[in-house]
Amino acid sequence: MANPTGQRVDPGVLRTWGTELLRKLGVPVNQAELVMDSLIDADLRGTYSHGSRLLVTYAPRVRAGHLASDTKVTVVRDVGAMALLDGGLGFGQIAAYQAVDLAAEKALTAGVAVVAVRETTHFGALGYFTARAARRGLLAIAAQNGPPMVPAFGGVTPLFATNPFSYAAPVANQDPLIFDIATTAVAGNKLQQVLARGETTIPNGWMTDREGRPTRDTLAATQGFLQWAGGHKGYGLGLLVETLAGVLADAPFGTAEHTRSPVSGRGRLAKGGTFVAIDPSVLLPEGVFAERMEALLAEVRSSVPAAGVDRVMAPGDLERELRDEQLRQGICLELSTVEQLSSLAVDLGVRTLQTA
Numbered sequence: 001m002a003n004p005t006g007q008r009v010d011p012g013v014l015r016t017w018g019t020e021l022l023r024k025l026g027v028p029v030n031q032a033e034l035v036m037d038s039l040i041d042a043d044l045r046g047t048y049s050h051g052s053r054l055l056v057t058y059a060p061r062v063r064a065g066h067l068a069s070d071t072k073v074t075v076v077r078d079v080g081a082m083a084l085l086d087g088g089l090g091f092g093q094i095a096a097y098q099a100v101d102l103a104a105e106k107a108l109t110a111g112v113a114v115v116a117v118r119e120t121t122h123f124g125a126l127g128y129f130t131a132r133a134a135r136r137g138l139l140a141i142a143a144q145n146g147p148p149m150v151p152a153f154g155g156v157t158p159l160f161a162t163n164p165f166s167y168a169a170p171v172a173n174q175d176p177l178i179f180d181i182a183t184t185a186v187a188g189n190k191l192q193q194v195l196a197r198g199e200t201t202i203p204n205g206w207m208t209d210r211e212g213r214p215t216r217d218t219l220a221a222t223q224g225f226l227q228w229a230g231g232h233k234g235y236g237l238g239l240l241v242e243t244l245a246g247v248l249a250d251a252p253f254g255t256a257e258h259t260r261s262p263v264s265g266r267g268r269l270a271k272g273g274t275f276v277a278i279d280p281s282v283l284l285p286e287g288v289f290a291e292r293m294e295a296l297l298a299e300v301r302s303s304v305p306a307a308g309v310d311r312v313m314a315p316g317d318l319e320r321e322l323r324d325e326q327l328r329q330g331i332c333l334e335l336s337t338v339e340q341l342s343s344l345a346v347d348l349g350v351r352t353l354q355t356a
């Protein structure tokens with residue numbers, strides 16, 4: 001999964017450099033470090049679409065005043081095992097940290113908890129946050145919605161975002177199980193990467209043209225729509241994400257704006273997000289859930305592979321292996337990402353990112 005034509009960057013160097021860049025945008029140092037930690041985790045796991053390249057997306061939003069550089073998260077409601085936070089239209093990662101940690105604390109007391117966030121922005125890769133709760137022994141679920149770009153299954157009226165969904169679970173003697181997807185066939189940022197690489201075709205099943213016909217033509221796809229993962233099934237899951245992260249979180253949903261942000265429609269930055277945390281030790285003796293998950297995943301990984309398949313994996317396996325490799329060898333950023341980050345650095349008067 002590592003970019004074959006990429007440039008290696010030391011994760012520590014990238015962390016310090018990105019923090020400096022965010023500081024230059026007015027982000028307080030503790031917040032800048034948290035944002036960089038989540039972006040670098042995505043890079044390390046090979047989710048480059050949601051890694052440090054997002055600095056290029058976030059910087060103009062901060063400079064335009066649409067993304068608060070200093071994220072102030074407030075509590076709107078806090079009742080029993082549930083809470084609603086307001087993300088202050090700042091960095092989604094900062095609101096997500098607070099929401100998932102609050103959900104974990106509540107679940108450790110109440111057994112199960114739901115924490116939603118309104119007036120937030122892009123969380124980045126959701127798996128970073130579900131894994132955070134799973135490391136505390138909890139089964140965690142996360143959902144986030146976004147601007148209207150993707151039609152309902154069978155339609156061409158844009159109503160939804162790529163509506164990501166993640167779950168993570170503790171597993172004895174190993175890292176948590178982490179599943180982390182857009183409910184569309186791919187995350188929208190992956191088309192941006194194809195465009196940045198100047199590629200004229202995209203894989204089958206990613207997108208339709210503007211009339212809803214499946215297309216492999218990159219240009220036609222830019223005028224069209226992402227397809228749902230697995231057709232009506234991904235659509236149904238995406239609608240659950242919209243329900244949890246939009247309707248339940250007092251956030252925008254469909255084309256309804258429900259935000260203080262002046263940026264609306266397809267370019268809308270305000271998103272909602274919801275975290276659910278479940279403490280398995282309420283139903284099972286302490287530690288038994290994680291031990292059984294270990295046994296379950298051992299069965300999964302030792303399954304007989306189908307013809308043409310090397311091995312059967314659990315979600316998160318590939319990412320974990322790549323993370324270990326990139327921690328040793330450096331993060332393999334795409335050349336186009338390094339170029340975009342370099343011109344952002346010049347723009348902001350920050351030193352150039354040092355690559356190997």
Ligand SMILES: NC(=O)c1ccc[n+]([C@@H]2O[C@H](COP(=O)([O-])OP(=O)(O)OC[C@H]3O[C@@H](n4cnc5c(N)ncnc54)[C@H](O)[C@@H]3O)[C@@H](O)[C@H]2O)c1
Pocket residue numbers: 047049050122123124125126127144145146162163164165166178179180181182183184185186187188190313314315316317318319
């Ligand atoms: N914050 C947002 O608004 C937003 C929006 C869209 C996507 N995203 C993020 O984009 C990222 C990428 O999403 P995506 O849909 O392109 O991911 P993807 O299609 O690459 O799927 C990744 C998931 O599938 C699992 N997987 C892949 N191959 C597997 C195999 N052979 N066996 C078992 N499991 C396997 C991976 O371990 C991982 O959990 C995610 O981190 C998601 O949170 C965020």
